[in-house]
Amino acid sequence: MSTDNTTETAEASTxxxxxxxxxSEARSASEASGEAASTSEAETSTDTSSxxxxGSTTDTSxxxxxxxSxxxxxSSxxxxxSxxxxxxxxxxTVDDFDADPGRLIAVGLGPGQPEGMTTRAxxxxxxxxxxxxxxxYIDLVPDEITDEADDIYSTPMCGEVSRTxxxxxxxxxxxxxxxxxxxxxxxxxLAGLALEILESKGGxxxxxDFEVVPGVPAAQSCGARLGAPLVNDTVSVSLSDHxxxxxxxxxxxxxxxxxxxxxxxxxxxxxxxxxxFQRCCEILLEHRDEDTPVGIVHGASRDDEATHITDLGxxxxxxxxxxxxxxxxxxxxxxxxxxxxxxMVTPRGYETKYDY
Amino acid sequence: MSTDNTTETAEASTxxxxxxxxxSEARSASEASGEAASTSEAETSTDTSSxxxxGSTTDTSxxxxxxxSxxxxxSSxxxxxSxxxxxxxxxxTVDDFDADPGRLIAVGLGPGQPEGMTTRAxxxxxxxxxxxxxxxYIDLVPDEITDEADDIYSTPMCGEVSRTxxxxxxxxxxxxxxxxxxxxxxxxxLAGLALEILESKGGxxxxxDFEVVPGVPAAQSCGARLGAPLVNDTVSVSLSDHxxxxxxxxxxxxxxxxxxxxxxxxxxxxxxxxxxFQRCCEILLEHRDEDTPVGIVHGASRDDEATHITDLGxxxxxxxxxxxxxxxxxxxxxxxxxxxxxxMVTPRGYETKYDY
Numbered sequence: 001m002s003t004d005n006t007t008e009t010a011e012a013s014t015x016x017x018x019x020x021x022x023x024s025e026a027r028s029a030s031e032a033s034g035e036a037a038s039t040s041e042a043e044t045s046t047d048t049s050s051x052x053x054x055g056s057t058t059d060t061s062x063x064x065x066x067x068x069s070x071x072x073x074x075s076s077x078x079x080x081x082s083x084x085x086x087x088x089x090x091x092x093t094v095d096d097f098d099a100d101p102g103r104l105i106a107v108g109l110g111p112g113q114p115e116g117m118t119t120r121a122x123x124x125x126x127x128x129x130x131x132x133x134x135x136x137y138i139d140l141v142p143d144e145i146t147d148e149a150d151d152i153y154s155t156p157m158c159g160e161v162s163r164t165x166x167x168x169x170x171x172x173x174x175x176x177x178x179x180x181x182x183x184x185x186x187x188x189x190l191a192g193l194a195l196e197i198l199e200s201k202g203g204x205x206x207x208x209d210f211e212v213v214p215g216v217p218a219a220q221s222c223g224a225r226l227g228a229p230l231v232n233d234t235v236s237v238s239l240s241d242h243x244x245x246x247x248x249x250x251x252x253x254x255x256x257x258x259x260x261x262x263x264x265x266x267x268x269x270x271x272x273x274x275x276x277f278q279r280c281c282e283i284l285l286e287h288r289d290e291d292t293p294v295g296i297v298h299g300a301s302r303d304d305e306a307t308h309i310t311d312l313g314x315x316x317x318x319x320x321x322x323x324x325x326x327x328x329x330x331x332x333x334x335x336x337x338x339x340x341x342x343x344m345v346t347p348r349g350y351e352t353k354y355d356y
Numbered sequence: 357m358s359t360d361n362t363t364e365t366a367e368a369s370t371x372x373x374x375x376x377x378x379x380s381e382a383r384s385a386s387e388a389s390g391e392a393a394s395t396s397e398a399e400t401s402t403d404t405s406s407x408x409x410x411g412s413t414t415d416t417s418x419x420x421x422x423x424x425s426x427x428x429x430x431s432s433x434x435x436x437x438s439x440x441x442x443x444x445x446x447x448x449t450v451d452d453f454d455a456d457p458g459r460l461i462a463v464g465l466g467p468g469q470p471e472g473m474t475t476r477a478x479x480x481x482x483x484x485x486x487x488x489x490x491x492x493y494i495d496l497v498p499d500e501i502t503d504e505a506d507d508i509y510s511t512p513m514c515g516e517v518s519r520t521x522x523x524x525x526x527x528x529x530x531x532x533x534x535x536x537x538x539x540x541x542x543x544x545x546l547a548g549l550a551l552e553i554l555e556s557k558g559g560x561x562x563x564x565d566f567e568v569v570p571g572v573p574a575a576q577s578c579g580a581r582l583g584a585p586l587v588n589d590t591v592s593v594s595l596s597d598h599x600x601x602x603x604x605x606x607x608x609x610x611x612x613x614x615x616x617x618x619x620x621x622x623x624x625x626x627x628x629x630x631x632x633f634q635r636c637c638e639i640l641l642e643h644r645d646e647d648t649p650v651g652i653v654h655g656a657s658r659d660d661e662a663t664h665i666t667d668l669g670x671x672x673x674x675x676x677x678x679x680x681x682x683x684x685x686x687x688x689x690x691x692x693x694x695x696x697x698x699x700m701v702t703p704r705g706y707e708t709k710y711d712y
Contacts, residue, residue, distance in 0.1 A: 111570070115476040118466060118572065122475075161710050184576045185584070188704065192584035195701045200712040205583065205697040212580035214467070216474065216570045220540045224568035227561065228547035232600070233593045233608060235617070243705030244588070244616075252589060252615045259608045260600075261591070341561040345551045348544065349599030354517050356556040 092169050094202040099174030102129070104167065104208040106185040106194055107178050108215020114142050116216060124213045125149075128178035132167040134160070137180050150175070164193050168201060171208045187217040188238055188266060219264035222329045225307050226295035227343025229331045230262050239276040240267040246276060253280055257287035262337065262346055265330040274319065281316040284332060288312055293333040295344045298323045309339055448525050450558040455530030458485070460523060460564040462541040462550055463534050464571020470498050472572060480569045481505075484534035488523040490516070493536050506531070520549050524557060527564045543573040544594055544622060575620035578685045581663050582651035583699025585687045586618050595632040596623040602632060609636055613643035618693065618702055621686040630675065637672040640688060644668055649689040651700045654679045665695055 107124050110116035125131060125141055129150040138146065138154040146152055153170070155163050167179040185191035191212050195205060223230040235256045241249060256263060263284075269277045284292075290313025298306040306323050312332065318324050337346040350356075463480050466472035481487060481497055485506040494502065494510040502508055509526070511519050523535040541547035547568050551561060579586040591612045597605060612619060619640075625633045640648075646669025654662040662679050668688065674680050693702040706712075 108572075108576075110474060110572075115479065116474055118472050118474050119478075120471040123471065161706060161712065165712070184572070184580075186576055186579040186586040187590075188587060191580075192587035192701050192704050193706055195584050195696065195699060196703060196707065197712045199696055205699050210583075210699070212584065214572045214576040214580040216464075216466075216540070216572055217576060220464075220542055220570040220573060223542040224540075224547075224570040227566075228542055228551050228568065230542040231544060231548035233591070234543075235589070235591045235612075237589045243708065248616055252617065255611045255615045256591075259611045260604055261608065340551065340555055343551055343561050343566070345548055347552060348548050350517060350549055351552065352599065356517065356521070356553050 091165070092172070092201065094172055094207075097169075097172045097174070101203070101208045102171045102173070102175040102177060103211070104171035104194065104198070105176075105178045105211045105213060106189075106191045107180045107213045108184040108186075108189070109137060109140055109180055109182045110184075110215035111218075111221040112137075112140055112182045114140065116221070118213070118215065121213050121215060124211075125178050125180065127176065129176045130167070130170050131178050131180060132163060132170070133180035134163070137182050140182070141180065160190060161193065161197070164190055165197050165201075168194065168198050168203070168208075172201065172203055182215070183221075184215045184217045185212050186214065187219075187236065218266065218329050219331070222295070222297035223264070223331060225297050226309065226331060227345055229293075229295055229333055229337060229344035229346050230264065231346050231348050232334065232336075233261050234264060235261045236264045236266060238266040239273075239280055240270070241273060241276060246279070249276070250279060250283060253283040254287070257284050260334045260336070262334050263332040265332065267326065268328055268330050269319065269324050270326045277319050277324065278316060281312070281319070284312055285316075288332070288335070290314075292335070293337045293339050293344050295331040295333075296323055297329050297331075298325065299327040309342065309344055447521070448528070448557065450528055450563075453525075453528045453530070457559070457564045458527045458529070458531040458533060459567070460527035460550065460554070461532075461534045461567045461569060462545075462547045463536045463569045464540040464542075464545070465493060465496055465536055465538045466540075466571035467574075467577040468493075468496055468538045470496060472577070474569070474571065477569050477571060480567075481534050481536065483532065485532045486523070486526050487534050487536060488519060488526070489536035490519070493538050496538070497536065516546060517549065517553070520546055521553050521557075524550065524554050524559070524564075528557065528559055538571070539577075540571045540573045541568050542570065543575075543592065574622065574685050575687070578651070578653035579620070579687060581653050582665065582687060583701055585649075585651055585689055585693060585700035585702050586620065587702050587704045588690065588692075589617050590620060591617045592620045592622060594622040595629075595636055596626070597629060597632060602635070605632070606635065606639060609639040610643070613640050616690045616692070618690050619688040621688065623682065624684055624686050625675065625680050626682050633675050633680065634672060637668070637675070640668055641672075644688070644691070646670075648691070649693045649695045649700050651687040651689075652679055653685050653687075654681070655683045665698065665700055 105124050105128065107121050109121065110118065122142070122145065125145045126148060130153060131138065131141065131146060131149050132153045135154040135156045138152055153163070153166055164179060167177050171177040179190060179194060181189050183189060195210065198205060198208065198210070219230065219234070219236055237249065237252055237256070238244070239249060265280065268280070290311060292312040294310050294312050294315050296308045296310065296318070298304065308323055310318065315330075324330070331344070333344060333346055337344060339345070461480050461484065463477050465477060466474065478498070478501065481501045482504060486509060487494065487497065487502060487505050488509045491510040491512045494508055509519070509522055520535060523533050527533040535546060535550060537545050539545060551566065554561060554564065554566070575586065575590070575592055593605065593608055593612070594600070595605060621636065624636070646667060648668040650666050650668050650671050652664045652666065652674070654660065664679055666674065671686075680686070687700065689700060689702055693700060695701070
């Protein structure tokens with residue numbers, strides 16, 4: 001696990017980031033970064049061994065109506081495959097499934113703990129025959145829901161691509177499947193990957209009645225903990241360069257920093273790319289005052305939860321502090337943002353119209 | 357009402373925008389734009405007449421522990437006060453309240469219908485003695501919650517400033533108060549205004565144990581309806597120039613359009629400022645291809661709900677179509693966004709690492 005902890009990916013660590021504002025206290029840093037390690041380390045055989053579908057050709061007649069996969073490799077993710085030499089191959093296609101497709105729904109759990117879930121999300125999970133997700137997030141789903149599911153497919157770490165394909169294969173095989181993640185499925189998360197893989201398999205979104213159930217994103221969960229830092233135009237930017245080149249990230253930071261946006265920074269730090277955080281601080285300081293308020297939320301609702309309000313000039317010094325790691329989201333204020341009574345406040349502009 | 361419909365404000369119409377992805381079907385366009393008109397039209401006496409607190413000096417001994425206000429004007433919002441001549445004056449200050457303060461919590465209802473609420477939001481409202489909000493959103497709170505509250509303070513239209521002050525006065529008077537809005541309290545909403553007014557009254561956030569309960573923002577609610585358009589770095593920008601000068605809005609659009617951001621456009625249109633939408637389209641087209649996918653979500657979950665996927669080149673022609681009004685959110689894709697099976701998909705970048 002220690003080696004797994006040394007790496008992460010954009011989506012995975014953001015999935016992790018998504019959960020940290022209200023993550024399960026039972027969740028340990030190693031579990032968190034374990035998922036974060038998902039596409040950067042060779043995956044264990046957990047996927048295949050626990051697979052009810054897709055990767056296993058021996059279960060095609062099982063009661064869980066799983067479909068055939070033409071290749072075991074389909075559920076054995078090459079984590080962090082960074083060269084064509086170990087690209088992941090998609091296994092089953094729609095032609096491998098005889099049954100009428102079931103449903104596929106991507107469900108956002110929100111902050112992470114059950115009370116952060118919407119009623120609609122709980123109902124969608126309760127209606128699903130199969131629930132697929134990273135073990136840490138499956139553990140956040142209330143027992144009364146998981147106990148009623150025909151099958152739960154979870155991977156303890158690694159493999160969001162293989163896990164997503166597994167969910168799709170199960171839906172194509174006729175099961176009603178929910179794939180879960182914390183936060184919102186549209187925020188650095190799996191809704192897009194699900195549609196991309198579904199298309200690659202020759203399927204269609206409409207055939208599996210693909211639906212996304214939104215959840216509260218980390219930016220809003222963490223903004224709430226800081227007060228009201230995000231009530232005006234806002235940008236969400238991830239510092240992970242695993243799937244986006246750092247030069248593009250830097251260009252985006254240069255573009256937004258001079259404007260009046262508040263900024264929610266996802267994936268600010270990892271053991272493998274500490275320099276991205278420092279580079280981000282340098283760019284922001286080129287355009288914004290050193291006294292610009294900055295809110296840091298680390299591992300919210302976890303044993304090591306910490307919320308800290310500082311300023312942009314001090315932020316670089318905190319890069320090596322415990323409060324900034326891969327479970328942290330950072331919110332940078334705009335030129336109007338101020339700190340009052342330990343809260344960050346970004347005025348909406350009413351003070352220009354009203355006297356209060 | 358028809359005149360109210362002709363105007364809106366950033367926060368108010370965004371509060372409205374927030375609700376349209378999953379708004380109550382009982383909610384009519386006029387109700388929606390009625391709230392939207394809140395700070396642009398002289399307010400009726402509804403606030404004062406229905407006020408249990410703040411603006412009324414006759415209720416200070418009522419069982420709802422309402423505090424004194426030194427001025428009736430405190431709950432009579434001058435909607436859209438745009439000059440110092442008719443600025444709103446804050447009424448009661450902390451010195452006017454003898455009781456120990458109660459609690460003040462800003463609760464986001466999410467998409468708008470009860471099933472879009474989180475369990476935490478429902479619990480916060482159930483625990484509140486007073487619930488304050490725009491009538492349309494109060495109506496979205498389950499009856500079992502509102503029936504249990506000591507008092508509900510709602511305004512049918514107009515007055516988010518006076519309504520917010522009312523909520524604060526009630527908390528300062530010793531009541532546990534929840535102020536509600538759709539979407540998230542941090543997204544163009546009332547969390548910031550509540551802290552600003554609280555400070556202006558000489559109060560502190562800690563004294564009323566101020567808390568924000570996040571909800572699902574409109575960008576995520578609408579993104580979910582379109583598929584997966586927002587899975588990479590994203591900007592939220594409002595086109596309302598009521599509280600933000602149009603030149604600043606244009607500068608922000610020029611800054612983000614050349615970068616790889618997906619863009620969630622709030623408040624794209626109102627009868628009073630139709631030109632902002634056309635100007636936004638012109639700026640985006642200066643930097644992005646005409647075939648850039650654009651998703652339009654209008655009045656979701658309402659009788660007139662409509663979701664339409666088009667391209668940036670066609671968008672300007674739709675400015676006068678019914679689908680684009682003050683209940684619409686527009687999502688503009690980035691250079692990688694594509695349309696497949698009636699869904700918008702913004703790749704996260706996995707295709708560069710995996711073969712699927």
